[in-house]
Amino acid sequence: MTRIWQSAFALLLVTGALLGLTPPLGKLATENGVSPAVWAFVISFGAGAVLLCALLVGDDRTALTAHRLRYYVITAAVSYAVPNLLMFSVVPHLGAGYTGIMFTLSPVVTLILSILLGVRRPNRLGIIGIAVGFVGAVIVATTRGEAGRPADLLWVAAGLLIPVSLAAGNIYRTMDWPENTGPIELAAGSHLAAAAMLLAGILLSGEAGSFATLPGMPLLVLAQVAAASSMFAFFFRLQAVGGPVYLSQIGYVGAAVGLAIGVLFLGERYSALTWIGAAILAAGVFMTTKAQNQAG
Numbered sequence: 001m002t003r004i005w006q007s008a009f010a011l012l013l014v015t016g017a018l019l020g021l022t023p024p025l026g027k028l029a030t031e032n033g034v035s036p037a038v039w040a041f042v043i044s045f046g047a048g049a050v051l052l053c054a055l056l057v058g059d060d061r062t063a064l065t066a067h068r069l070r071y072y073v074i075t076a077a078v079s080y081a082v083p084n085l086l087m088f089s090v091v092p093h094l095g096a097g098y099t100g101i102m103f104t105l106s107p108v109v110t111l112i113l114s115i116l117l118g119v120r121r122p123n124r125l126g127i128i129g130i131a132v133g134f135v136g137a138v139i140v141a142t143t144r145g146e147a148g149r150p151a152d153l154l155w156v157a158a159g160l161l162i163p164v165s166l167a168a169g170n171i172y173r174t175m176d177w178p179e180n181t182g183p184i185e186l187a188a189g190s191h192l193a194a195a196a197m198l199l200a201g202i203l204l205s206g207e208a209g210s211f212a213t214l215p216g217m218p219l220l221v222l223a224q225v226a227a228a229s230s231m232f233a234f235f236f237r238l239q240a241v242g243g244p245v246y247l248s249q250i251g252y253v254g255a256a257v258g259l260a261i262g263v264l265f266l267g268e269r270y271s272a273l274t275w276i277g278a279a280i281l282a283a284g285v286f287m288t289t290k291a292q293n294q295a296g
Helices: 001-008 009-021 024-031 034-058 066-094 096-116 124-145 153-174 182-205 208-217 218-247 250-265 272-295
Strands: none
Touching: 001 009, 001 034, 009 024, 009 066, 009 218, 009 250, 024 034, 024 066, 024 096, 024 218, 024 250, 034 066, 034 182, 034 208, 034 218, 066 096, 066 153, 066 182, 066 250, 096 124, 096 250, 124 272, 153 218, 182 208, 182 218, 208 218, 218 250, 250 272
């Protein structure tokens, strides 16, 4: 475990693989009547509670400051509440695999935002990679979900907002990381903040009745909480070790896992054009990754 905790590449693989479980599990939940907001709450509350318990057991606590509170709230909204609501809303319409592909756009969007905000400037290979990745994304978007089940363009557009929100979170968390604060504390605080936001939204929208469906799927709930709490402990460690652009590459691993699960276990099928677009997107990803390594 110590070797994984110190290796950015190992953290990337573990975090990305756990991320890839989220769209398939979310698809199963929504198909069984759980609303997107309630399932997003399950993730944030479950992960936050487990990580908080880990902090309390380890007696690794720090004082709640205004800076940390601000970090929790902004991270909760941009990194968790919004993208999870979007993900679980679109996955019934686009499929788990297609939704997972949206995560592969996060590195490109993160790199673009980092340029605009002056966090870093890409070299020529980075610019080419962004352009190639964009072409692949456009091709994937035109296929509009599973083969034979084209989704409304509105759902595709909503899916494209997922990487934008994730990228904004990637940049923010690096720029405003509180001093002398560990990754597990930040993960616990931001997820509990997200859970509070989601619960308020659920109560105000009248979706609280969806909670009654959860006791009927205990194994699915436990699997999602276990995957989420494990992922976010590694997630914040990867943020500290690798930085925002490297962290964003968990989308590639997550997309591969999500596609594999969707095709092998959920009966999803995608057109040849989707796979071609995904391959072009992967080429752009490779270029931006190589450009990041050269710049680093």
